[in-house]
Amino acid sequence: MRLGMIGLGRMGASMSTRLLRGGHALVVHDQSAEAVQRLVGLGATGSTTLQDFVAALALPRAIWLMVPAAVVDGVLDGLVPLLSPGDTVIDGGNSYYHDDLRRAAALEAKGIHYLDVGTSGGVAGLTRGYCQMVGGKDEAVAQLAPIFETLAPGAGVLTPTPGRKAGGGTAERGWLHCGPHGAGHFVKMVHNGIEYGIMAAYAEGLNILHHANVGKLQHEVDAETTPLRHPEHYQYALDLPEITELWRRGSVIGSWLLDLTAEALAADPQLDNFAGRVSDSGEGRWTVQAAIDAAVPAPVLSAALYARFGSRGEADFANRVQSAMRHEFGGHAEKAGPAPTSGG
Amino acid sequence: MRLGMIGLGRMGASMSTRLLRGGHALVVHDQSAEAVQRLVGLGATGSTTLQDFVAALALPRAIWLMVPAAVVDGVLDGLVPLLSPGDTVIDGGNSYYHDDLRRAAALEAKGIHYLDVGTSGGVAGLTRGYCQMVGGKDEAVAQLAPIFETLAPGAGVLTPTPGRKAGGGTAERGWLHCGPHGAGHFVKMVHNGIEYGIMAAYAEGLNILHHANVGKLQHEVDAETTPLRHPEHYQYALDLPEITELWRRGSVIGSWLLDLTAEALAADPQLDNFAGRVSDSGEGRWTVQAAIDAAVPAPVLSAALYARFGSRGEADFANRVQSAMRHEFGGHAEKAGPAPTSGG
Amino acid sequence: MRLGMIGLGRMGASMSTRLLRGGHALVVHDQSAEAVQRLVGLGATGSTTLQDFVAALALPRAIWLMVPAAVVDGVLDGLVPLLSPGDTVIDGGNSYYHDDLRRAAALEAKGIHYLDVGTSGGVAGLTRGYCQMVGGKDEAVAQLAPIFETLAPGAGVLTPTPGRKAGGGTAERGWLHCGPHGAGHFVKMVHNGIEYGIMAAYAEGLNILHHANVGKLQHEVDAETTPLRHPEHYQYALDLPEITELWRRGSVIGSWLLDLTAEALAADPQLDNFAGRVSDSGEGRWTVQAAIDAAVPAPVLSAALYARFGSRGEADFANRVQSAMRHEFGGHAEKAGPAPTSGG
């Protein structure tokens, strides 16, 4: 089918490519003319203005936005006045589902359909396909189904889950109509919250393995520092690239994230290419807020989020408060110098 | 090769079966005669006493223990006096690596080799193969390599990690000599610590999805209870069996644990077959203790462990302390009745 | 001065009493005629309708609301139409500061002042005084200063902090103009977030002491349960009422909350009067949300909040997910034992 795509960053460009390969007709738009030209080279119709873009699409139009969450409203401000009743706007980015509820209401007042689609798969999705979590009304979902099917991995990738209810449904192929407006981004939000937790679980475990040689290092002896009681228990120099490769094979913790971790460690065993400032793009925060609204404990997902904040120095003042307290009650001066680390 | 297997529980029996299928000659022992007979039916040589068992093995013997961590020492007490210098004992269970260090020293004083093998894969290992993390000396590892190769999944299961260093090694086939005595169980311990974290990440996320309809429920209005500010944000009735099936396909959080979760939810969508008392078998605790010894933050792995403790009622006294404090300063009485939940 | 008080629950009644004792003229209102009569008996002017109540106050009126956060807007709906420009409404309850911002704007459009006052001190405030965190404009704050001074503990209670900047200010007496609208409840919100953390710290520590005899108890031996490695380390039968009393004296962790804990344990050493369902009234949640908005790690405050959720059974579905996973990969059945309790 014919689809308009706005936003040709890493995700938008590779999704467009997959759609073109799948035989769809794409009209593309981006603020970077170069990004547009790359897709034109692959068979898309380019556009230089939103007017061009909209004009190149047949009624009823279907327009997929793949832009940062923070600029969706700005794009809609320019786009919506150019649209007609019956058109559909799909937000495939990482919008907060509260915004979906607001936008859907605003667009429906103009007769324009709105779908929120949480899209997972990263840059590998071009070949692996994208997992899509869809929210909105049945009619618009049905209309876009050919697009979802092409973007999705398809059924062939994995064996079906034993014992699934008969009749199948689209989840087996990698996309699902999760519920009404916002449901797609709600499910994607929690998906990313889980992703943060899983990533942190691997990261903490690998950090322990990384420090398994701590018994070989010298430690100070003073009233401020507890000695390692059994240095003989921490004499291991472990090969993390090999261990992550190993765990991919038959272990309980095998996963795609582990595959990627093994790949990263194969290329850079000490991860010296990274400083360790871990960004977060919002879904982890919103997941925790949803947990709190619903009074659901989420200690693992929260700890994962806080580790990211901490990696960016956001605990500094709290740490200074604690050092100040220790100085007050115990006369403890802060110890100088970087902490003893076992590596990189 | 010829191998003795002691312990024919779920894991020991299925590993023995895989070894028999792989052409190895097995002598088996278990306190259950019935368990022994099942393996004899598959081609193993049975035994009724440890003496029989040891006598049926050719020198140098290789004996694999697959018994609960708490009884390994007891089994060794009976077994070791029957062994000869040059024999090898392999502990394939979930022993604490501190015990490996102690046992290896004790056995080596008698000229007996000791290997610690962390084994992951669960009951599915019979067909999928087992991921094996091995600790001990080169000579004994080399001797047992044919066993490790048969138990392991083998290279065919997954594509190799792009960019891995040339030369391969055994990790690609699913087993690895991780280091000296204890290294196998150390790596397995951390593996399980990670497993706890990943499981809890999925569990928390699914719990949030499970409560996504909380805005439809009635809540009390009093000074003790904060109202849900935006019930309109929590009106979703989400289909967890479909969503977990979906996430298996192309998403960032795809994993074997997710495959299993989808399977469990397909069979029992509300998980009514479970009460929610989550056991732990030690490795999660030891992982946290290792983290603390090494001064490595492990908030996610700890939170996962504590969630298990809490699921078994172990926070009760702490909760009563908090209720007592609230009563003291605010005159707050505890609210009666089970918490409002959105389901099962 | 003359003050109107709406809401004569535990907090409102005791604050009114303290104000009457301090020589202020109070007009009081509550939906309970009995509550009104009790204050009339102490010298207040009663009222049966909001009209009476407002009429009994001289212009410009000052009206303090001490009602559950969930009903403030309802009370304002009835009250505000009866007020005049120049009047001041004080919200002394536990409102979310976002609501203060909205209400202040709405009231100021009518020429009515609004102050948000976070009030801490519990039922003991009648004699100890109340710590008050005030947000709003200078003019209104100045007008209400006599009330704040009477409610506050006053300077005599504690020695001044060594090295404080000269000039004093009101903080030394127990009230502070923290900033513009919402600042009072913002500071109170974080105050309560800290309170949750401190309470949980004591509760967890006391729970550990409570279990210090675990080495005397029998434990099962199977592959599902890790044995306690050193039962000889957990043979203590500790006297928690005495220990909390002890810690009040000279220790680093002395506090008013500890005083209250000692009092609760003196009366009920096993805390059998409590089931352990710990309520939360919103500020802990909002504190965590503020932390997340500001990207500030708050693992302790979050863990404290989640412990409360968990005490009310809100982790149950997550626990069932974990048991289901364990059953899938390991064939593990849940262990029998005490039924899941409210501590689950």
Next chain:
Amino acid sequence: MRLGMIGLGRMGASMSTRLLRGGHALVVHDQSAEAVQRLVGLGATGSTTLQDFVAALALPRAIWLMVPAAVVDGVLDGLVPLLSPGDTVIDGGNSYYHDDLRRAAALEAKGIHYLDVGTSGGVAGLTRGYCQMVGGKDEAVAQLAPIFETLAPGAGVLTPTPGRKAGGGTAERGWLHCGPHGAGHFVKMVHNGIEYGIMAAYAEGLNILHHANVGKLQHEVDAETTPLRHPEHYQYALDLPEITELWRRGSVIGSWLLDLTAEALAADPQLDNFAGRVSDSGEGRWTVQAAIDAAVPAPVLSAALYARFGSRGEADFANRVQSAMRHEFGGHAEKAGPAPTSGG
């Protein structure tokens, strides 16, 4: 009575001073001759060798060790051969209670008594008195009671807890015989675990207040960074020295640690004198290990401990793992910005 004191660091020197002021006869020893001379100037008997020291004490001797936990065994190696049956050694430092059990057994085999005394109070104890948690046998405790009474704050400091059981006991004066060998340090260990939790609760809360102006700061707009949705909610410039002073007065979170925090902030409002590297001296770690052994959830105490580890850069490798994963699946480059700090 006559007491020998070994270790004249901050704690040992001030405790000795308090004992001298209380009329006891002290023989003191330290590796620093200068430290010894200071106490001699206050009336103590000095010593230059352990032989001198022991000879200056009358039989049966009572010798208090106030040295870093890591050197206790070394001191005992030199001291014990000089002692006689009936002598008593008191370890008043922060030893792990496991060591108490071992040492008590070794000393009792020689007829020497052993007491473990957890001592809290910090450098302020000289004037406030020290809270003492005592483990060991009745006879030795009774013998040392005059010392404990002098070191303790005494009953006058605080009002008795309402409703305490009749008969009193020593807890009201600030010392308690908690139980058999190790019980003193066990209780002190958990005391310090709680201390870590409380300190972190204040620190996190103050950090949130510190960032309450985040809405005034510029933030980037890209797909990697979630925008602050409501900058208007974070416009507060809060005065932390005043707020901590305020909270000391009548609030629920008043405590001695808060008094000290207010004092630190009065002297250094931005805490610029601290880098935020927070040491830990072992008890927090042991508390968490005890919690895990006893299967008691301790999420708050653990989070507090991990915050200290993180403040010393110990999460760095874990953070790099997460950045590497994000780069793998999303092509995300790490954001530039302030260099990773000790708060990482």
